[in-house]
Amino acid sequence: MTAEVGVINERGIALAADSAVTINGSKVTNSAVKLFTLDSAHYVGIMIYGNADLQSVPWEVIIKSYREKLKNNTFEKLRDYVNDFEKYISSLEIWNSKDVQWAMVCKYTYTIINTIKPFLSEGKGLDEAINETEKLVPKDKNFDINEQEVITNFENKILNEFKSNFSGITDSQCSKCSKLVVRCLMSNYTPNDYTGIVFAGYGKEEMFPSIYNFQVDGIIDQKVKISGFEETTSNPLSNGGLASIVPFAQSDVMKTVIYGIAPELNDFRKQQLSQLKETIVSCFPKEQQKAVKSVFNRYDQLFDNHSQTEYVSPITSMLGNLSISELGNMAEMLVNLTAFKRKFSNDIGTVGGPIDVLTISKGEGPTWIKRKEYFDKSLNEGYKLRRR
Known part of the structure; x- marks a missing residue:
């Protein structure tokens, strides 16, 4: 897990990311690289969070390879960088391997x-459990791939997984489950082990910075x-020049600072208020219930x-007046607060380690405020020449 933040106003952007990475659900190391820049000609920063790999290929390798290709x-426009990055990922020959594609289908x-x-543990039969599952699988087809080709290439592997997990499953039940897998794959559903990608900065012709955030689930065909594509901009023509965090x-601590209440505590408050409303409203005559509900809604x-x-x-009003250096300080502080909360709570320390901080402005471009290095640059003249 990780904690990252972008702080943006009309002057520029600050990005900050911690270095913690969880291995096998328990081991935490503080050496992960999650914040990157492109070559000096580009006013763009890239962050990753969530899954550090794309079907066993590290995102760090993909992003640095893209940097070399882009030169x-x-x-x-910044959006053009996002589109080109997607095209670059799709073009990599490594995805032609069926073993690599199987990682996503699996x-x-x-x-x-x-x-x-879970339906079986409730005492339902396998047929009923499959039918209940079918109701939960989205029917939309947002991911345009060759359905028949997926079935042809991977049906035997899919069937073997179902047979190993459900003893006595019939061929017709397996076939139905196989179709559910492909339907789920083609829908807008995304499992929890996706990778979040953040592009931040400026295109060549843009005066104000933007942040694009989206989730990558995998690649096939x-x-x-x-x-989950989202855009945040400080362009006054788009949103009045509003500054944003x-x-x-892991955004709970940052949202606590912004909203004045922890998100999980606010959810609990709303849940309890809703239950109290239902209990009290039921005690009134039907013709008075609407008025009583409005009282609760008003206080909420x-x-x-x-x-x-x-x-x-x-x-947000204060953010609009911050200098570039102050944006960097705020971004670092917000990640530090999250690390502090995780360190002194019943947590395995999923946020921590050195914090990388990058600012991007129209005048100076990408500027590292803090950056961990695993080598001494003075001993590596070749590196300095390559990165010149």
């Missing part, structure tokens, strides 16, 4: 398997499955308004 070829196979199992991955809205007025608005 000094700039784009007018993930969805176990999504269906792990959805069926030379197509990348992308979801954009947290990624007052709470949200107070959070916005007393916490969110003062921070």
Whole structure:
């Protein structure tokens, strides 16, 4: 896991990322590289969070390979960089391997398997469990791949996984499950082990910075499955020039600072208020229930308004006036707060280690405020020549 943040106003952007990486769910090391730049001609920073690999290929290798391919070829818009990066990933020959593609299909196979199992533990038969699972699988087809080709290439492997997990499963049940796997793969559903990608900065013709955030689930049939695309900009023509704090991955501590209340605590408050409303409303005659509900809704809205007025608005209005260096300080502080919370709680320390901080402005371009290195640059003249 990780904690990352982008802090943006009209002057520029600051990005900060921790260095912790969890191995096998328990071992934590503090050496991961999650924040990158392209060559000096580009005013772009890239962050990753979540899964550090794309089907066993490290994202660090993919991003640095893209940097070498791109060299000094700039784009007018930041969105053009995102589009070109997607095309580059799709073009890599490594994805032609069926073993590499199976990694993605296998993930969805176990999504269906792990959805069926709880129904069986409730005492349902396998047919009923499969039918209940079918109701939960999205029917939309947002990911345009060759369905028949996937079935032809991987059906035997899919069937073997179902047979090893469900004794006595019939051929017709296996076939139905296989189709559910492919349907789930082609839908907008994304399992939890995706990679979040953040592009931040400027295209060549852009005056104000932007942040693009999206999730990459995997690649098959030379197509990348992308979801959750979001844009944040400080362009006054787009959003009035509003400054923003954009947290990624473990964002609970940062949101507590922004909204004045921990997200999980606010969720608990709303849940308890809803239950209390239902209990009290039921005690009134039917003709009075609407008025009683409106009282509860009003107080809930007052709470949200107070959070916005007393916490969110003062921070965002102050952000608009911060210098580039102050944006960097704020970004580092927000990641540090998350690391502090994780260190002194019942947690394995999923946020920590050196914090990399990068600022990007139209005047100076990408500038490292803090950056961990695993070697001494003074001993590596060749590196300095290559990166010149």
